[in-house]
Amino acid sequence: xxxxxxxxxxxxxxxxxxxxxxxxxxxxxxxxxxxxxxxxxxxxxxxxxxxxxxxxxxxxxxxxxxxxxxxxxxxxxxxxxxxxxxxxxxxxxxxxxx
Amino acid sequence: xxxxxxxxxxxxxxxxxxxxxxxxxxxxxxxxxxxxxxxxxxxxxxxxxxxxxxxxxxxxxxxxxxxxxxxxxxxxxxxxxxxxxxxxxxxxxxxxxxxxxxxxxxxxxxxxxxxxxxxxxxxxxxxxxxxxxxxxxxxxxxxxxxxxxxxxxxxxxxxxxxxxxxxxxxxxxxxxxxxxxxxxxxxxxxxxxxxxxxxxxxxxxxxxxxx
Numbered sequence: 001x002x003x004x005x006x007x008x009x010x011x012x013x014x015x016x017x018x019x020x021x022x023x024x025x026x027x028x029x030x031x032x033x034x035x036x037x038x039x040x041x042x043x044x045x046x047x048x049x050x051x052x053x054x055x056x057x058x059x060x061x062x063x064x065x066x067x068x069x070x071x072x073x074x075x076x077x078x079x080x081x082x083x084x085x086x087x088x089x090x091x092x093x094x095x096x097x098x
Numbered sequence: 099x100x101x102x103x104x105x106x107x108x109x110x111x112x113x114x115x116x117x118x119x120x121x122x123x124x125x126x127x128x129x130x131x132x133x134x135x136x137x138x139x140x141x142x143x144x145x146x147x148x149x150x151x152x153x154x155x156x157x158x159x160x161x162x163x164x165x166x167x168x169x170x171x172x173x174x175x176x177x178x179x180x181x182x183x184x185x186x187x188x189x190x191x192x193x194x195x196x197x198x199x200x201x202x203x204x205x206x207x208x209x210x211x212x213x214x215x216x217x218x219x220x221x222x223x224x225x226x227x228x229x230x231x232x233x234x235x236x237x238x239x240x241x242x243x244x245x246x247x248x249x250x251x252x253x254x255x256x257x258x259x260x261x262x263x264x265x266x267x268x269x270x271x272x273x274x275x276x277x278x279x280x281x282x283x284x285x286x287x288x289x290x291x292x293x294x295x296x297x298x299x300x301x302x303x304x305x306x307x308x309x
Contacts, residue, residue, distance in 0.1 A: 018108055018111065019115050023116070025116065026119060027119060030208060038115065088112065091105040091108060091109055
Protein backbone atom coordinates (compact mmCIF):
# COMPACT_ATOMS: atom_id res chain seq x y z
CA UNK A 1 0.00 0.00 0.00
CA UNK A 2 2.80 2.37 0.91
CA UNK A 3 4.37 1.62 -2.45
CA UNK A 4 1.23 2.56 -4.32
CA UNK A 5 0.85 5.88 -2.58
CA UNK A 6 4.49 6.79 -3.12
CA UNK A 7 4.00 6.56 -6.87
CA UNK A 8 1.05 8.91 -6.86
CA UNK A 9 2.67 12.07 -8.08
CA UNK A 10 1.58 15.26 -6.33
CA UNK A 11 2.45 17.30 -9.40
CA UNK A 12 -0.35 15.68 -11.33
CA UNK A 13 -3.01 16.27 -8.72
CA UNK A 14 -4.90 18.73 -10.86
CA UNK A 15 -7.42 18.16 -13.58
CA UNK A 16 -5.74 20.64 -15.90
CA UNK A 17 -2.30 19.09 -15.45
CA UNK A 18 -3.68 15.58 -16.01
CA UNK A 19 -5.35 16.91 -19.14
CA UNK A 20 -2.18 18.57 -20.45
CA UNK A 21 -0.15 15.43 -19.90
CA UNK A 22 -2.82 13.23 -21.51
CA UNK A 23 -2.81 15.32 -24.67
CA UNK A 24 0.97 15.53 -24.86
CA UNK A 25 1.46 11.80 -24.26
CA UNK A 26 -0.35 10.93 -27.50
CA UNK A 27 0.83 13.85 -29.63
CA UNK A 28 4.39 14.79 -30.55
CA UNK A 29 3.57 18.40 -29.87
CA UNK A 30 0.51 20.56 -29.30
CA UNK A 31 0.15 24.32 -29.51
CA UNK A 32 -1.20 26.56 -26.78
CA UNK A 33 -4.50 27.47 -28.43
CA UNK A 34 -5.38 23.94 -29.44
CA UNK A 35 -4.52 22.76 -25.95
CA UNK A 36 -6.80 25.43 -24.55
CA UNK A 37 -9.66 24.25 -26.76
CA UNK A 38 -9.05 20.57 -26.09
CA UNK A 39 -9.17 21.10 -22.32
CA UNK A 40 -11.66 23.95 -22.24
CA UNK A 41 -9.73 26.14 -19.79
CA UNK A 42 -8.84 29.81 -19.62
CA UNK A 43 -5.55 31.29 -20.86
CA UNK A 44 -4.27 32.14 -17.42
CA UNK A 45 -5.19 28.84 -15.87
CA UNK A 46 -3.55 26.85 -18.65
CA UNK A 47 -0.43 29.04 -18.67
CA UNK A 48 0.18 28.64 -14.96
CA UNK A 49 -0.16 24.85 -15.07
CA UNK A 50 2.08 24.65 -18.13
CA UNK A 51 4.65 26.74 -16.30
CA UNK A 52 4.53 24.41 -13.30
CA UNK A 53 5.05 21.33 -15.47
CA UNK A 54 7.83 23.04 -17.39
CA UNK A 55 9.67 24.07 -14.22
CA UNK A 56 9.73 20.46 -13.09
CA UNK A 57 11.20 19.37 -16.42
CA UNK A 58 8.15 17.31 -17.36
CA UNK A 59 7.38 19.21 -20.55
CA UNK A 60 9.36 21.43 -22.90
CA UNK A 61 8.28 24.59 -24.65
CA UNK A 62 9.04 25.22 -28.32
CA UNK A 63 8.66 28.81 -29.41
CA UNK A 64 8.64 29.58 -33.10
CA UNK A 65 7.14 31.91 -35.63
CA UNK A 66 4.60 30.82 -38.20
CA UNK A 67 4.78 33.70 -40.65
CA UNK A 68 4.79 36.65 -38.29
CA UNK A 69 2.67 35.09 -35.62
CA UNK A 70 4.42 33.62 -32.61
CA UNK A 71 3.43 30.04 -31.97
CA UNK A 72 4.14 28.24 -28.75
CA UNK A 73 3.89 24.48 -28.63
CA UNK A 74 4.59 21.93 -25.95
CA UNK A 75 5.96 18.38 -25.80
CA UNK A 76 6.58 15.91 -22.99
CA UNK A 77 10.14 15.17 -21.94
CA UNK A 78 11.36 11.62 -21.28
CA UNK A 79 11.10 12.37 -17.59
CA UNK A 80 7.55 13.64 -18.07
CA UNK A 81 6.47 10.56 -19.96
CA UNK A 82 7.99 8.26 -17.37
CA UNK A 83 6.50 10.12 -14.41
CA UNK A 84 3.08 10.25 -15.98
CA UNK A 85 3.10 6.55 -16.77
CA UNK A 86 4.06 5.80 -13.18
CA UNK A 87 1.27 8.04 -12.00
CA UNK A 88 -1.27 6.25 -14.22
CA UNK A 89 -0.08 2.89 -13.01
CA UNK A 90 -0.42 4.04 -9.43
CA UNK A 91 -3.96 5.24 -10.08
CA UNK A 92 -4.85 1.88 -11.59
CA UNK A 93 -3.29 -0.01 -8.71
CA UNK A 94 -5.12 2.13 -6.23
CA UNK A 95 -8.39 1.24 -7.93
CA UNK A 96 -7.57 -2.43 -7.93
CA UNK A 97 -6.39 -2.42 -4.31
CA UNK A 98 -9.66 -1.02 -3.05
CA UNK B 99 -13.19 5.80 -0.70
CA UNK B 100 -13.34 9.27 -2.16
CA UNK B 101 -9.90 8.94 -3.66
CA UNK B 102 -11.10 5.73 -5.22
CA UNK B 103 -13.89 7.49 -7.07
CA UNK B 104 -11.55 10.28 -8.05
CA UNK B 105 -8.94 8.03 -9.53
CA UNK B 106 -11.56 6.12 -11.50
CA UNK B 107 -12.88 9.39 -12.83
CA UNK B 108 -9.42 10.69 -13.56
CA UNK B 109 -8.52 7.57 -15.52
CA UNK B 110 -11.69 7.82 -17.53
CA UNK B 111 -11.05 11.46 -18.31
CA UNK B 112 -7.44 10.78 -19.24
CA UNK B 113 -8.48 8.08 -21.69
CA UNK B 114 -11.10 10.33 -23.22
CA UNK B 115 -8.69 13.25 -23.66
CA UNK B 116 -6.04 10.95 -25.13
CA UNK B 117 -8.49 9.57 -27.65
CA UNK B 118 -10.07 12.89 -28.58
CA UNK B 119 -6.78 14.71 -28.95
CA UNK B 120 -5.18 12.05 -31.13
CA UNK B 121 -8.08 10.93 -33.30
CA UNK B 122 -10.50 12.89 -35.42
CA UNK B 123 -13.86 11.42 -34.45
CA UNK B 124 -16.18 13.77 -36.30
CA UNK B 125 -15.99 11.75 -39.50
CA UNK B 126 -19.56 10.78 -40.35
CA UNK B 127 -20.74 7.48 -41.78
CA UNK B 128 -23.14 9.40 -43.99
CA UNK B 129 -20.24 10.72 -46.07
CA UNK B 130 -19.34 7.08 -46.82
CA UNK B 131 -22.85 6.41 -48.10
CA UNK B 132 -22.75 9.53 -50.26
CA UNK B 133 -19.24 8.83 -51.61
CA UNK B 134 -20.35 5.32 -52.54
CA UNK B 135 -23.44 6.59 -54.32
CA UNK B 136 -21.44 9.19 -56.26
CA UNK B 137 -18.95 6.47 -57.29
CA UNK B 138 -21.74 4.26 -58.63
CA UNK B 139 -23.37 7.22 -60.41
CA UNK B 140 -19.98 8.08 -61.94
CA UNK B 141 -19.52 4.50 -63.14
CA UNK B 142 -22.97 4.55 -64.77
CA UNK B 143 -22.18 7.85 -66.50
CA UNK B 144 -18.91 6.37 -67.77
CA UNK B 145 -20.54 3.17 -68.95
CA UNK B 146 -23.62 4.57 -70.64
CA UNK B 147 -22.60 8.03 -71.77
CA UNK B 148 -18.84 8.06 -72.27
CA UNK B 149 -18.16 4.46 -73.27
CA UNK B 150 -21.27 4.19 -75.44
CA UNK B 151 -23.23 1.58 -73.44
CA UNK B 152 -20.12 -0.46 -72.88
CA UNK B 153 -19.50 -0.78 -76.60
CA UNK B 154 -16.15 0.87 -76.16
CA UNK B 155 -14.37 -1.83 -74.27
CA UNK B 156 -12.05 0.57 -72.71
CA UNK B 157 -8.92 -1.43 -72.10
CA UNK B 158 -8.52 -3.36 -75.34
CA UNK B 159 -10.13 -0.76 -77.55
CA UNK B 160 -8.07 2.03 -76.07
CA UNK B 161 -4.84 0.22 -76.54
CA UNK B 162 -5.53 -0.37 -80.21
CA UNK B 163 -6.03 3.35 -80.82
CA UNK B 164 -3.42 6.02 -81.06
CA UNK B 165 -3.15 8.44 -78.16
CA UNK B 166 -4.54 11.27 -80.27
CA UNK B 167 -7.76 9.52 -81.18
CA UNK B 168 -8.70 8.83 -77.59
CA UNK B 169 -7.76 12.12 -76.01
CA UNK B 170 -11.36 13.36 -75.79
CA UNK B 171 -12.48 10.08 -74.32
CA UNK B 172 -9.67 10.20 -71.78
CA UNK B 173 -10.52 13.70 -70.69
CA UNK B 174 -14.17 12.76 -70.33
CA UNK B 175 -13.23 9.84 -68.09
CA UNK B 176 -10.83 11.99 -66.07
CA UNK B 177 -13.53 14.66 -65.58
CA UNK B 178 -16.04 12.02 -64.57
CA UNK B 179 -13.65 10.58 -61.97
CA UNK B 180 -12.73 14.08 -60.75
CA UNK B 181 -16.41 14.95 -60.34
CA UNK B 182 -16.88 11.84 -58.18
CA UNK B 183 -13.81 12.76 -56.12
CA UNK B 184 -14.86 16.38 -55.61
CA UNK B 185 -18.47 15.56 -54.72
CA UNK B 186 -17.31 12.87 -52.28
CA UNK B 187 -14.82 15.30 -50.74
CA UNK B 188 -17.49 17.96 -50.32
CA UNK B 189 -19.91 15.51 -48.69
CA UNK B 190 -17.17 14.26 -46.34
CA UNK B 191 -16.49 17.86 -45.26
CA UNK B 192 -20.15 18.74 -44.98
CA UNK B 193 -21.17 15.77 -42.81
CA UNK B 194 -18.05 15.99 -40.65
CA UNK B 195 -18.58 19.69 -40.03
CA UNK B 196 -22.20 19.00 -39.15
CA UNK B 197 -21.26 16.19 -36.78
CA UNK B 198 -18.54 18.29 -35.10
CA UNK B 199 -20.95 21.17 -34.65
CA UNK B 200 -23.64 18.93 -33.24
CA UNK B 201 -21.23 17.46 -30.71
CA UNK B 202 -19.82 20.87 -29.86
CA UNK B 203 -16.36 19.94 -31.07
CA UNK B 204 -13.82 21.87 -33.07
CA UNK B 205 -13.44 20.78 -36.68
CA UNK B 206 -10.02 22.22 -37.43
CA UNK B 207 -7.65 20.78 -34.83
CA UNK B 208 -4.03 19.58 -34.95
CA UNK B 209 -5.41 16.04 -35.40
CA UNK B 210 -7.71 16.84 -38.30
CA UNK B 211 -4.78 18.62 -39.99
CA UNK B 212 -2.58 15.57 -39.51
CA UNK B 213 -5.37 13.32 -40.79
CA UNK B 214 -5.70 15.48 -43.86
CA UNK B 215 -1.97 15.50 -44.65
CA UNK B 216 -1.62 11.76 -44.12
CA UNK B 217 -4.57 11.09 -46.38
CA UNK B 218 -3.41 13.53 -49.03
CA UNK B 219 0.17 12.32 -49.57
CA UNK B 220 -0.64 8.81 -50.91
CA UNK B 221 -3.76 10.16 -52.61
CA UNK B 222 -1.99 12.93 -54.53
CA UNK B 223 0.86 10.57 -55.43
CA UNK B 224 -1.66 8.05 -56.74
CA UNK B 225 -3.59 10.72 -58.62
CA UNK B 226 -0.50 11.94 -60.48
CA UNK B 227 0.73 8.42 -61.14
CA UNK B 228 -2.64 7.46 -62.62
CA UNK B 229 -2.72 10.50 -64.89
CA UNK B 230 0.66 9.34 -66.18
CA UNK B 231 -0.67 5.78 -66.68
CA UNK B 232 -3.62 7.17 -68.59
CA UNK B 233 -1.45 9.07 -71.03
CA UNK B 234 1.11 6.29 -71.32
CA UNK B 235 -1.68 4.00 -72.48
CA UNK B 236 -1.70 1.64 -69.48
CA UNK B 237 -5.44 1.98 -69.24
CA UNK B 238 -5.95 -1.46 -67.73
CA UNK B 239 -4.01 -0.43 -64.61
CA UNK B 240 -6.00 2.68 -63.82
CA UNK B 241 -8.80 1.24 -61.71
CA UNK B 242 -6.43 -1.10 -59.81
CA UNK B 243 -4.10 1.87 -59.25
CA UNK B 244 -6.88 4.10 -57.96
CA UNK B 245 -8.08 1.43 -55.54
CA UNK B 246 -4.59 0.58 -54.30
CA UNK B 247 -3.46 4.17 -53.71
CA UNK B 248 -6.78 5.07 -52.12
CA UNK B 249 -6.48 2.02 -49.86
CA UNK B 250 -2.96 3.04 -48.86
CA UNK B 251 -4.19 6.54 -48.09
CA UNK B 252 -6.89 5.13 -45.80
CA UNK B 253 -4.44 2.79 -44.05
CA UNK B 254 -2.20 5.79 -43.46
CA UNK B 255 -5.07 7.96 -42.21
CA UNK B 256 -6.45 5.19 -39.97
CA UNK B 257 -4.11 6.20 -37.15
CA UNK B 258 -5.79 9.59 -36.89
CA UNK B 259 -9.46 8.70 -36.98
CA UNK B 260 -11.70 5.68 -36.38
CA UNK B 261 -9.67 2.46 -36.51
CA UNK B 262 -12.24 1.03 -38.94
CA UNK B 263 -10.81 3.26 -41.68
CA UNK B 264 -7.64 1.16 -41.53
CA UNK B 265 -9.61 -2.00 -42.36
CA UNK B 266 -11.57 -0.26 -45.11
CA UNK B 267 -8.15 0.64 -46.55
CA UNK B 268 -7.02 -3.00 -46.48
CA UNK B 269 -10.20 -4.02 -48.31
CA UNK B 270 -9.63 -1.34 -50.97
CA UNK B 271 -6.04 -2.51 -51.48
CA UNK B 272 -7.19 -6.14 -51.81
CA UNK B 273 -9.89 -5.14 -54.29
CA UNK B 274 -7.30 -3.19 -56.27
CA UNK B 275 -4.85 -6.09 -56.40
CA UNK B 276 -7.52 -8.55 -57.52
CA UNK B 277 -8.76 -6.13 -60.16
CA UNK B 278 -5.24 -5.85 -61.59
CA UNK B 279 -5.48 -9.58 -62.37
CA UNK B 280 -8.80 -9.12 -64.18
CA UNK B 281 -8.19 -6.02 -66.31
CA UNK B 282 -11.40 -6.22 -68.35
CA UNK B 283 -13.62 -5.85 -65.30
CA UNK B 284 -12.29 -2.48 -64.16
CA UNK B 285 -15.66 -0.80 -64.04
CA UNK B 286 -17.11 -3.57 -61.83
CA UNK B 287 -14.21 -3.36 -59.42
CA UNK B 288 -14.69 0.41 -59.33
CA UNK B 289 -18.36 -0.10 -58.45
CA UNK B 290 -17.46 -2.62 -55.76
CA UNK B 291 -14.44 -0.81 -54.26
CA UNK B 292 -15.60 2.79 -54.38
CA UNK B 293 -19.34 2.18 -54.41
CA UNK B 294 -20.43 -0.84 -52.41
CA UNK B 295 -17.58 -0.88 -49.87
CA UNK B 296 -18.17 2.80 -49.04
CA UNK B 297 -21.91 2.40 -48.68
CA UNK B 298 -21.58 -0.68 -46.44
CA UNK B 299 -18.85 1.01 -44.39
CA UNK B 300 -20.93 4.18 -44.06
CA UNK B 301 -24.01 2.33 -42.88
CA UNK B 302 -22.02 0.26 -40.37
CA UNK B 303 -20.32 3.37 -38.95
CA UNK B 304 -23.54 5.34 -38.84
CA UNK B 305 -25.32 2.62 -36.91
CA UNK B 306 -22.39 2.04 -34.59
CA UNK B 307 -21.51 5.61 -33.63
CA UNK B 308 -24.22 8.01 -34.68
CA UNK B 309 -27.53 6.60 -33.62
